[in-house]
Amino acid sequence: MKKSFRRKIIIGFLAMVFLSVFTACLAFFTTRNMQNVFLNTMRQNVASLKAAEELELALVSQKGFLSNYFLDKNSVWLERLEEKRANFSEWLKKATDTAVTPEEKNIINDINHLYARYENDRLNAKKLYESGKTREAKDLLLGDMWEALEILYQKCENYISINESIIKKSEGALTRKIAGMMVLIVIPSIAIIISIGLMFFLLTRKILSSVEDIAVTARNINLKDLSGRVNTDSLEEELDYLAKSINAMLDRLERSFEYVKEFSSSIGHELKTPLAIIKGGSEIALRKERQADEYKKALRVNIEESNRMIQIVEDLVFLAKLDYNPDNIKKERFDAVQFFEDIRERAEMLAAQKGIIFSSSIPENPVFLEGxxxxxxxxxxxxxxxxxxxxxxxxxVDLSVHPQGDAVKIIVSDTGAGIDEKDLPKIFQRFFHKETPGPENVGSVGLGLNIARSIAKFHNGDIQVASKPQEGSVFTVTLPVSRL
Incomplete structure (x- = not known):
């Protein structure tokens, strides 16, 4: 089976489409995964950072409200303090929920413990203050409670720092993921570009190499040697079709040149004798004054030789048409019985002129030929x-027609002089005629049997001969029967 450039291009195109789709899917899923990871991480980090900032704000507010309460004894500060306590507890719960890393969880645990300690000290200070022990309450406020608030504040600052560090790390991870994604996209893209370039390079080189081989073969063909042909063994389907077309054209050219050479040689060989006769007879007639009868005789000889030349040219043109341009000869389907009846009538008249007995055997049932x-x-x-x-x-002389299945055999036999065995292979050659004494050899050109064989081959038939000297000859023509 021949390879095809079209098939190679389609395979290359499908491979390119596959690689492109693969790269696109890879980029899509990588980007989507990176986006989900980034969004989740950023949501957690932002929520954790927000909780840390709110914790710090609530803690600072509590510290201020508590100080104001002990300074001016206004119950409004206690109300605001309770609001900030609730706000702090809420954000502490959110911070606990959003804590992911061990560091975050440890700080949240420390904040919970410290806040519990602070709450315990605050309640004790409040009881001391309400019981009139103002000095002890202030000492507790300025001592343990204040220390607990400072530590809580520092823990909140640490928590904020950790979240900022995590965000920076997330940004770095995101940057690395983007770089990895770009690598995953760029490398297949480069591979696709290189693959496509290599494919078209090899394909182009193959095409140009094959075209160059065809061009070299065509360049080496000339009038002296038309036998060169393009080798089609390793060509792809498209160039194989082109090469076979070129080879077919060269076959036609070679046959045409062979015919021209053969025709020229035949014309030169066969016309040389009648031209020499015309020239010699005319020169002899003009050498001296002659009688009118002598001039008439010379002219009659010239006319006979001219007619012979005309017959030779017409026969050669007819052979050329059969051998080199048979498509212009029309064929028809006809009844061979009536056809051979017409031939029989004309053959009887021809044989009667020489006193020869002519017999025939033609079937009655119709036999159809196409030709x-x-x-x-x-x-x-x-x-x-x-x-x-x-x-x-x-x-x-006998003519007999014998239908035999898909073919019909037509036999023409005679009781004449016969043909020597050594001459049998030559009798269908052009211009072959054996020089024998007697009137039957006069005017023979040697094209009749060659024409007969060419006509038989044109009709997909054949012609055979069997003969022995002094026993006559038997010519058998085989033609295919036309079926509807």
Whole structure:
């Protein structure tokens, strides 16, 4: 099976599409995964950072409200303090929920313990203050409670720092993920570009190499040597079609040049004799004054030789048409029985002129052939004329038609001089005629049997001969029967 450039291009295109889709899917899923991780991390970090900041704010507010309460004894500060306590507890719960890293969890635990300690000291200070022990309450406020608030504040600051560090780390991780994603996208993209470039480079080189081989073969072909052909063994389907078309064209050119050479050689060989006769006879006639009868005789010879040349040219043109331009010859389907009846009538008249007995055997049932009736008629008359020509007076010529399945055999036999065994392979060659004494050899060109064989081959048939000297000849023509 021949390879095809079209198939290679389609495979390359599908591979390119696959790599492109693969790269796009990889980029899509990587980006989506990175986006989800980034959004989740940022949500957690932002929520944790927000909780830390709010914790710090609530703690600072509590510290201020508590100080104001002990300074001016206004119950409004206690109300605000309770609001900030509730706010602090709420944000402490959110911070506990959003804590992810061990460091965050440890700080949240420390804040919970310290805040519990602070709450215990605050309640004790409040009881002391309400019981009139103002000094002890202030000492507790300025001592343990204040220390607990400072530590809580520092823990909140640490918590904020940790969250900021986590955010920076997340940004770094995001940057690395983006870089990794770019690598995953860029490397396949580069691979696709290189693959496509390599594919088209190899494909182009293959095409140009094949075209160059065809060009070299075509360049080496000239009039002296038309035998060169393009080698199609390793060509792809498209160039194989082109190469076979070129080879077919070269075959036609070679046959045409062979025909021109053969035609020129045949014309030169066969026309040389009649031209020499015309020239010699004319020169002899002009050497001196002659009688009118002598001039007439010379002119008659010239006319006979001219007619012979015309016949040679017409026969050669007809052979050329059969051998090199057969498509212009029309065929038709016809009844061979009626066709051979017409030939029989004409053959009887021809044989009667020489005193030869002509017999025939033609079937009654219709037998259909497909071909050119004029050319087939010429084939069989060539055979019958030869049989009559080489059969002496009183001899016999027979025409018989025998349908045999998908073919019909037409046999023309005679009781004439026959053909030497050594001449049998040559009788269908152009211009072959054996020089023998007697009137039957006069005017023979040697194209009749060659024309007969060409007509038989044109009709997908064949012609065979069997003969022995002094026993006559048997020519058998086989033609295919036309079926509907």
């Amino acid at each position: 050119n009736k004029l050319h087939l008629s010429r084939l069989f008359f060539n055979l019958i004329q030869n049989a009559v020509k080489f059969t002496p007076q009183g001899g016999k």
